[in-house]
Amino acid sequence: MMAFRLPMTFRHVLLMLALVLAAWVSPPLAGGAAEPVSGAAAQAVVKGFADEGVSLLEDRGASPAARAERFRELLKKYFATDAIARWVLGRYWNQLDAQQRVDYQSLFEDLVVYGYVKRFGEYTGERLRIVRTIADSDAQATVFSEIDRPAGGQPVRVDWRVGGRDGVYLITDVVVENVSLSQTWRSDFSATIRQSGGINGLLDTLRVRTAQLKADLGVSR
Numbered sequence: 001m002m003a004f005r006l007p008m009t010f011r012h013v014l015l016m017l018a019l020v021l022a023a024w025v026s027p028p029l030a031g032g033a034a035e036p037v038s039g040a041a042a043q044a045v046v047k048g049f050a051d052e053g054v055s056l057l058e059d060r061g062a063s064p065a066a067r068a069e070r071f072r073e074l075l076k077k078y079f080a081t082d083a084i085a086r087w088v089l090g091r092y093w094n095q096l097d098a099q100q101r102v103d104y105q106s107l108f109e110d111l112v113v114y115g116y117v118k119r120f121g122e123y124t125g126e127r128l129r130i131v132r133t134i135a136d137s138d139a140q141a142t143v144f145s146e147i148d149r150p151a152g153g154q155p156v157r158v159d160w161r162v163g164g165r166d167g168v169y170l171i172t173d174v175v176v177e178n179v180s181l182s183q184t185w186r187s188d189f190s191a192t193i194r195q196s197g198g199i200n201g202l203l204d205t206l207r208v209r210t211a212q213l214k215a216d217l218g219v220s221r
Helices: 039-057 064-078 081-095 098-117 181-196 199-217
Strands: 127-137 140-148 156-165 168-176
Touching: 039 064, 039 127, 039 140, 039 156, 039 168, 064 098, 064 199, 081 098, 081 181, 081 199, 098 199, 181 199
Parallel strands: none
Antiparallel strands: 127 140, 140 156, 156 168
């Protein structure tokens, strides 16, 4: 059974930035026609996520379970999580029946949430600094940023893509130092499907992995 890896160390990506995302054609948000995405709106989404994320990281008094649920809320608020999960699965998505899709998306979200909450202790005070924002198209803008390290050293470059539909703006893509984080997950999932004999093998692996992460954190949910 394959053990999924969390790409890159947490302190290099301020934890939440390493959200199984990378340089790919951004997935469509559900419903509605695309509308122009302003640089200001895209920047506000990134800044909001970074500010709330740092607040969560610095709350040392919260229990692992409380931190996990707060982190889950951040994912749902700022990221196109369902679309990302579908992209990571690739062509195998069409092989899932309705119940398997529900199970997969729930397990995918848990894997992200508990996997990164487990690494919260690696946060050492990094801060995100927005450098510039450009409009890639009417439906997407890219926010370029850097993460400054408290101990000095070269800042970590993080590029964000933000898409908008019907006035809803979500992060659809994150590129950390030109490393495709979503491709890492996509490769892992594809390899697990091949090695375990199919989609059910992947779902079983995800169940085992998320159960272990929750046990490590002492979370019963």
